[in-house]
Amino acid sequence: MRLLIVEDEKRLAMSLAGGLTAEGFAVDVVHDGLEGLHRAGEGVYDLVVLDIMLPGMNGYRVCAALRAAGHEVPILMLTAKDGEYDEAEGLDTGADDYLTKPFSYVVLVARIRALLRRRGGSVSPVLTVGALRMDTAARRVHLGEDEVALTAKEFAVLEQLALRAGQVVSKADILEHVWDFAYDGDPNIVEVYVSALRRKLSPAAIRTVRGAGYRLEAL
Numbered sequence: 001m002r003l004l005i006v007e008d009e010k011r012l013a014m015s016l017a018g019g020l021t022a023e024g025f026a027v028d029v030v031h032d033g034l035e036g037l038h039r040a041g042e043g044v045y046d047l048v049v050l051d052i053m054l055p056g057m058n059g060y061r062v063c064a065a066l067r068a069a070g071h072e073v074p075i076l077m078l079t080a081k082d083g084e085y086d087e088a089e090g091l092d093t094g095a096d097d098y099l100t101k102p103f104s105y106v107v108l109v110a111r112i113r114a115l116l117r118r119r120g121g122s123v124s125p126v127l128t129v130g131a132l133r134m135d136t137a138a139r140r141v142h143l144g145e146d147e148v149a150l151t152a153k154e155f156a157v158l159e160q161l162a163l164r165a166g167q168v169v170s171k172a173d174i175l176e177h178v179w180d181f182a183y184d185g186d187p188n189i190v191e192v193y194v195s196a197l198r199r200k201l202s203p204a205a206i207r208t209v210r211g212a213g214y215r216l217e218a219l
Contacts, residue, residue: 002028002045002177003020003047004028004030004045005017005027005030006032006033006035006039006048006050007051016049024153026176026178028045031055032054032057033057033061041071043071043073046119046177049076049108050076051078053079053080060093063075063094066094067093074096077099078099078101079101096115127165129162131144132162143201154196154197157197164216165216167215168209169213169215174214194214202219
């Protein structure tokens with residue numbers, strides 16, 4: 001999943017980005033409201049973590065502008081403010097959840113995962129493809145009765161394939177959702193992780209569709 005953090009406290013923003021990247025998310029960071037509105041408006045993010053007190057345009061206005069433009073991306077608001085009126089204002093502008101600084105990182109991650117699950121409606125956090133079972137909440141993978149240990153990036157690549165099991169997922173789509181916006185390395189990094197997944201699951205688990213991408217097959 002690809003997240004956007006809009007936070008002007010640079011140390012906090014980079015700390016959050018590092019932690020969420022380690023959790024398997026692709027994370028982009030901007031430090032002012034206008035840039036945040038521009039990026040979020042591109043429609044490529046699964047969730048936005050949005051501070052309220054921002055230069056250029058505050059978080060309330062960013063959120064309201066996104067909703068007015070028809071963007072339904074989940075928004076988790078962060079603020080140093082406190083009080084029920086501040087929370088009500090954030091939610092009234094279209095935010096999906098609200099977290100007051102200082103906050104627990106564990107709680108932040110739990111809120112993000114809950115919002116992402118909620119976005120899928122009643123869809124179960126467990127993805128099943130044949131004998132493969134991915135628990136996206138617990139971050140565990142089983143093949144039959146055996147648990148398969150995956151790194152955060154391996155899990156994220158497999159999740160993108162499992163979400164569209166039986167369909168071809170392009171290398172560009174995987175890069176977009178698993179690596180961040182600033183990634184300018186070798187796009188063949190996707191092949192490295194696909195090869196690792198084949199070793200851990202089965203050579204037949206992921207089929208290469210030449211010129212198009214990859215397809216997760218039921219085992």
